[in-house]
Amino acid sequence: MKSLQGLPRLISASVGAPGKARNLPADVQCIQYLFNLIIPKMGFTLAENGKCDGQLVQCISQYQFRHLKYAHPDGVIDPTGRTFNSLIEEAVKVPVKAFPTMRIPSFLNVFGNNNGDAVQATVNVYLDRMRAMVEAERRNRQLMLQAxxxxxxxxxxxxxxxxxxxxxxxxxxxxxxxxxxxxxxxxxxxxxxxxxxxxxxxxxxxxxxxxxxxxxxxxxxxxxxxxxxxxxxxxxxxxxxxxxxxxxxxxxxxxxxxxxxxxxxxxxxxxxxxxxxxxxxxxxxxxxxxxxxxxxxxxxxxxxxxxxxxxxxxxxxxxxxxxxxxxxxxxxxxxxxxxxxxxxxxxx
Structure with missing residues (x-):
């Protein structure tokens, strides 16, 4: 999705299988929240605690296998990789409520702390910006294809x-x-x-x-x-x-x-x-x-x-x-x- 190239990174490092990913707490919590947004596709809820456990790795691997058709899932989400991009594309389709009283960090990649509401609010702002960019691209595409x-x-x-x-x-x-x-x-x-x-x-x-x-x-x-x-x-x-x-x-x-x-x-x-x-x-x-x-x-x-x-x-x-x-x-x-x-x- 071209729009992702127009936004700062939502996660700063890889998330997933221990030994392969850095698993910074705020990044992990962000991925947990994104998976919970698309829960009908996954079938179970993840604890949004910033800890990468076996359930999260299994969730990533299943997503890669079932939805991305990976023959050999690696259980890792990279900040600019295919799994992350796909996860964002799915999450953009889900309407989420904003946090009007929550102060959002000045740029998206810094959560400041591991507060769950802050992470969710930041992700929601990111997704809102994504939706706006996708809509702008849709309009531009329509104009381009118009005789x-x-x-x-x-x-x-x-x-x-x-x-x-x-x-x-x-x-x-x-x-x-x-x-x-x-x-x-x-x-x-x-x-x-x-x-x-x-x-x-x-x-x-x-x-x-x-x-x-x-x-x-x-x-x-x-x-x-x-x-x-x-x-x-x-x-x-x-x-x-x-x-x-x-x-x-x-x-x-x-x-x-x-x-x-x-x-x-x-x-x-x-x-x-x-x-x-x-x-x-x-x-x-x-x-x-x-x-x-x-x-x-x-x-x-x-x-x-x-x-x-x-x-x-x-x-x-x-x-x-x-x-x-x-x-x-x-x-x-x-x-x-x-x-x-x-x-x-x-x-x-």
Missing amino acids: TCDGGMMLTESDFQNAATQLGSGISVNIIKAFATVESGGRSGFGPAKLPVIAFEGHLFRKYTKHIYDQAHPLLSYPYVKKAGPQWQANNKDQTKAWETMATAFALDQEAALMSASWGMFQIMGFNYTSCGYKTVFEFAAALKINAGNQLKAFLGFCSKSPALIKAMKDKDYVAMARNYNGKDYGDYDSRIKKAYEALEGKK
Whole structure:
């Protein structure tokens, strides 16, 4: 859950099996209270005494085995580990009463003493903040997935002519059209839901999230093996699925998700937002959702920042075009650009 990264630690050290965990009293009491909040899942109540006994270790191990499907539970909860994150996610779903007369420590990780009410009050404040952050993320996700297209889903001949003039250097209009043809069919950079055509790249999401979702979300976060591998195919089989994939990734890490997709008529990668003239990837994505004109503008911005690409477009050097636009693992991109260009020239 991305929200946990926006809050200070609730426990300062590991809790659980003696010899493996530090079991500081306030941390232990915090975990005992969290388990008691989700008691329907556990079936028994723990004493909230700050002492790690066999019952607590058994409780942790059962939770890991039954709910997290650990083959070999270790009976330990680390401050930033999967078990703790899952426990918080479950506890957030449970409404709890605040302690209006209880003074809460200035930051969440220091309880000051082992008073049970103080620990419970601090945990409740933490969970309230979590709920607020989760709701904010939900609203942001809803806004991101909302179609904001103003109706301008197509480019005109004049748009392409002006683009060629802007790039200069004798670049053919049909070279620009060829990129659009190869990347999105050349007709529109929008799908049936009036959202930009996207393709999600899980190996990039893995890079930007530092591999933390490899186990929990193997379809979203995976190592690069080959272009358009099986995970890519599953995530991008159509635009409905591609945007479902984006929504799932966006809920985990908004910025990483947007940077890990290619966008619009020219399929520009989100991580290239600065080259396209935008300060943030959020501004980039918002602009490309509006119309095809903004998608063309982003393409022109990207091209203008690459003298090697401009030269290749001018010289009709298809290999150099493919390498500078699509990366070193460009496959048959050079031949597809050449074929698209020659087909467009043949229509003259």
